[in-house]
Amino acid sequence: xSAHQHFLLHKPYGYLSQFIYELKRKKKLLGELYDFPEGTxxxxxxxxxxxxLLLLTxxxxxxxxxxxxxxxxxxxxxxxGVITExxxxxxxxxxxxxxxGIRYVTNPCNAIxxxxxxxxPRSKKIRDERHGPTSWISITLNEGKFxxxxxxxxxxGFPTLRLVRVRVGxxxxxxxxxxxxxxxxxxxx
Numbered sequence: 001x002s003a004h005q006h007f008l009l010h011k012p013y014g015y016l017s018q019f020i021y022e023l024k025r026k027k028k029l030l031g032e033l034y035d036f037p038e039g040t041x042x043x044x045x046x047x048x049x050x051x052x053l054l055l056l057t058x059x060x061x062x063x064x065x066x067x068x069x070x071x072x073x074x075x076x077x078x079x080x081g082v083i084t085e086x087x088x089x090x091x092x093x094x095x096x097x098x099x100x101g102i103r104y105v106t107n108p109c110n111a112i113x114x115x116x117x118x119x120x121p122r123s124k125k126i127r128d129e130r131h132g133p134t135s136w137i138s139i140t141l142n143e144g145k146f147x148x149x150x151x152x153x154x155x156x157g158f159p160t161l162r163l164v165r166v167r168v169g170x171x172x173x174x175x176x177x178x179x180x181x182x183x184x185x186x187x188x189x
Contacts, residue, residue: 005057006186008173010054013178015029015033027048036056043063051122066187066189074166076164078161078162082135083113090155095155100146106148135158
């Protein structure tokens with residue numbers, strides 16, 4: 001039996017975090033970005049309209065390990081408006097969001113305002129400056145509900161316009177360009 005393979009991917013905007021899509025509509029899938037070996041799976045997901053670090057592996061046990069260890073994930077979110085300290089404090093303490101029709105209070109997390117990280121422009125333009133200012137925040141979570149960061153920033157009045165995952169555990173996006181894949185020996189989480 002051959003050794004398992006592990007990959008880092010900077011998932012571009014507009015791609016699903018999967019290899020097979022059964023519904024009729026044509027979607028962009030991860031297999032279009034790189035010739036991954038058979039049996040490769042994404043560890044966790046990023047929404048179609050989110051970008052950033054995605055870990056992929058041929059090892060199902062590694063996938064389970066990463067998900068079970070409550071590995072922290074850091075996201076940079078570009079939000080609508082100039083975010084306030086009050087909103088950041090609310091994010092840190094935990095906010096109420098909806099999840100599968102149930103109200104859920106997010107765990108306390110780390111949230112700070114950051115300067116523009118200078119990512120390359122997205123394939124689909126975010127919006128025009130004349131619609132008002134935007135700002136960037138870093139949010140580090142130890143949980144990952146469906147569209148959680150977007151729901152959190154909306155809950156405090158600053159909807160997310162662009163979302164980029166920059167870190168999973170100790171694995172960083174670093175200088176990986178959008179769409180770029182890097183094979184690694186293992187994940188140092």
